[in-house]
Amino acid sequence: EWVKIAVNHIITNFYDGLTFDFESPLSVNDPRNDAYVMLVKETNKALKDIDEGFQISVCASWGPGLPLGIDGRAYDYKALADASDYLYVMQYDTRSQIFYDCTAAPNCPLSISKLGIEQYLALGIAPEKIIMGVPWYGYSYGCVDEGGGELLKCSEENNQIQTCHLKLVPFRGVECSDAAGSQIGYENIQKIINSSPDMHGYNITTDVRVGYYQKTKHFNYCYSPSNGPYPHVRQLWYDDPESLTAKSLYAKEKNLGGVGPYRFDYVHPGTDLGDALFETLRVFKEVNGYSRVAVQK
Known part of the structure; x- marks a missing residue:
C-alpha cells in the first residue's frame, strides 16, 4: 500500500524519483533491516515498470561502521545498494558521536571521507553506485x-x-x-x-x-x-573550494558515480562564492565526462 501511494505521489507531482533517508538505529540482526531493503526494492521495481527513467537512491552514513554501524545504523548497505540506483553517502556530520577529546574539529576531513568510501567498496558495492555527499556548510x-x-x-x-x-x-x-x-x-x-x-x-x-x-x-x-x-x-x-576539490578528485580516482552537496541553497548560483563551489563539482565532471549530482533531503 505504501509503495502504491508513493508511486502515485511521484507521478502526480512529476518527480523523477525518490530518495530514502531512514536514519534510526537498527542492529545487524534486526528484522527491520530486511523490511527496509524490501521496501526499497519494491518501490524501485514499481517505478521502473512504469518508466526505466525513474531513479531511486538511498542515503547512507559517511561509512558503514559495521558491525555496530555509525550512530547505531547497522543497515545492510550492500543489499540497499543492489535494490536502488544510487547510494548517497552523507559524508558530513561525522562527529555526531565523539568518543575521544570533546573538542571542535572538522566536519568531515578528507582522511575520514576516504575511510568511509573504502569501507563501502570493501562491502562489494559497485563504485558507480556511490554518490559522495559533501558539506557546503x-x-x-x-x-x-x-x-x-x-x-x-x-x-x-x-x-x-x-x-x-x-x-x-x-x-x-x-x-x-x-x-x-x-x-x-x-x-x-x-x-x-x-x-x-x-x-x-x-x-x-x-x-x-x-x-x-x-x-x-x-x-x-x-x-x-x-x-x-x-x-x-x-x-x-x-570546507571550502580547496578541500571540496580534493574530495571531487578522490571521487574521480575511485570511479564513483558522482558528487553531491548538502545543500545547494547554502550559496547563490551566479555569485563568486556560488560559482567557486559549483566549480568543485565540475572538476569531477570534466575528468569523467559526466557527473551525477544528488541532494540529500
Whole structure:
C-alpha cells in the first residue's frame, strides 16, 4: 500500500524519483533491516515498470561502521545498494558521536571521507553506485572552559585559543557530539569572515588557519548575540573550494558515480562564492565526462 501511494505521489507531482533517508538505529540482526531493503526494492521495481527513467537512491552514513554501524545504523548497505540506483553517502556530520577529546574539529576531513568510501567498496558495492555527499556548510562551536562549564568570554588571551573545548551534548548514548555546535552555510561563513567588528555581532579574532586535518580550515571569532549569553569565543570549522576539490578528485580516482552537496541553497548560483563551489563539482565532471549530482533531503 505504501509503495502504491508513493508511486502515485511521484507521478502526480512529476518527480523523477525518490530518495530514502531512514536514519534510526537498527542492529545487524534486526528484522527491520530486511523490511527496509524490501521496501526499497519494491518501490524501485514499481517505478521502473512504469518508466526505466525513474531513479531511486538511498542515503547512507559517511561509512558503514559495521558491525555496530555509525550512530547505531547497522543497515545492510550492500543489499540497499543492489535494490536502488544510487547510494548517497552523507559524508558530513561525522562527529555526531565523539568518543575521544570533546573538542571542535572538522566536519568531515578528507582522511575520514576516504575511510568511509573504502569501507563501502570493501562491502562489494559497485563504485558507480556511490554518490559522495559533501558539506557546503561548516560547524560553529561555542568554546567552554576545560571543565566543560562556562562559555569563554572574549578576551585577548581566550580569542587566540588553539583548542576549543565543547559543552557536553549527548547523542544516542555518547556524551559528546557535534550537537554542541550549529550549522552555518558557506555563504554565511564568508559573511562572518568579511564582517566588520560590529556587523551581526561578529568579530574575527584569528586568521583563518589550515587545520591539522587535510586542507580543512577553521578560525576563532568573538560572538556578541543580540539576545542571549555574553560575548564569547566560538570556533568555526568548514570546507571550502580547496578541500571540496580534493574530495571531487578522490571521487574521480575511485570511479564513483558522482558528487553531491548538502545543500545547494547554502550559496547563490551566479555569485563568486556560488560559482567557486559549483566549480568543485565540475572538476569531477570534466575528468569523467559526466557527473551525477544528488541532494540529500
